[in-house]
Amino acid sequence: MKKTFYSNGKLLITGEYVVLDGAKALAIPTKFGQNLIIENSESGLIEWTSYDYDKSIWFEETFSFSSIVEKKNYEAIHNIKNTLIEILHEAYKLNSNFLTESKGYKITTELTFPKFWGLGTSSTLINNIAQWLEIDAYQLLKNSFGGSGYDVACAQNNSAIIYQLNDEKPLIKTISFKPDFTSKIYFVYLNKKQNSKEAIASYLEKRGSVEKTIAQINAITDTVANSTELMEFALALQKHEIVMSTVLELPTVQESLFEDFNGVIKSLGAWGGDFILAVAKEDPTDYFKGRGYEVVIPYNEMIL
Structure with missing residues (x-):
């Protein structure tokens, strides 16, 4: 059977x-x-x-x-x-x-x-x-x-x-996460798979006291999960990147790879690989493909 x-x-x-x-x-x-x-x-x-x-x-x-x-x-x-x-x-x-x-x-x-x-x-x-x-x-x-x-x-x-x-x-x-602006959210594959175990080990070395960071991330998570406006959502993601950049002692992916991008980019999971999330008012597919990133998936094609 x-x-x-x-x-x-x-x-x-x-x-x-x-x-x-x-x-x-x-x-x-x-x-x-x-x-x-x-x-x-x-x-x-x-x-x-x-x-x-x-x-x-x-x-x-x-x-x-x-x-x-x-x-x-x-x-x-x-x-x-x-x-x-x-x-x-x-x-x-x-x-x-x-x-x-x-x-x-x-x-x-x-x-x-x-x-x-x-x-x-x-x-x-x-x-x-x-x-x-x-x-x-x-x-x-x-x-x-x-x-x-x-x-x-x-x-x-x-x-x-x-x-x-x-x-x-x-x-x-x-939770129900279906904001009206999902058509402005895209997922982009960075052409390399990140080793999560190594990334976590590096974080554990650098994190120091995490109470303040946890409080910041908790507040940001609540904002992102309940956002009804695109700008609120994008700014919260940007703040998240800045907080984690300080903790990890790494530049954000937007700073290192997409400084001229007209929108907001956030790493997802272990920094430096797998997917990023891009928030843009206009379809950014040509922008990313022009830089060699062929996999650009709109939110509604990716998320259940």
Whole structure:
């Protein structure tokens, strides 16, 4: 019998980095996501195939049940395989039945976005595996990748959320975020995927005392989430960039790459890669494409 599970991708609009320290974050699920398809087999193995958005295979491997139980570690060239074994090992610790009561699986994953976009290849997988095995996705994330968990919350919800950690426990408030000016919001891919773990490590080194920063970001998140005017929304995003630029000791993406842009640009998630958000009164597609950034997606084509 075939079982299919699906999880939404994500974009973090406010609260990057400081969400780890308990700041409020506005996060939005995307129309793009990932499927997980489970079929039983008699092989005594897990036969795993991962497809990119264009139906090309980007990962294909076979695992023994024992490699998962023992959390076998292969050579560094098998980095993806090792990561997957780690996730499945942690899942096994939370619910061993999927190995002890099975004769084998054929497992397929299907992305509906290019995997290098950074919309949640890992978080959608974590949430799909948790759905399949009926375990806590946040616990599985904590035990494997780590992170704040906002991406798992997006995987599970079909509307915008205010996400906050309280004593390491996620607080999730679903909200309606559909301002009249969404036609003025665009998402632009910066042609490189950012390593979130490295970016977070750098933040943890530089953050210092975060109480003031958290208060500032909380206020900005509330403003952004409740904005009814484009100018109010844009100015709040600009203020967010200035606050985080000071904390991270980095120039904003607008300062470093798009100083002449007629509008406001904000980094999303780890600074320096993946997507940015652009607010502009006129369609900025030609501006970005003229600078080599071919992926420019209007808000309503990206956001669920």
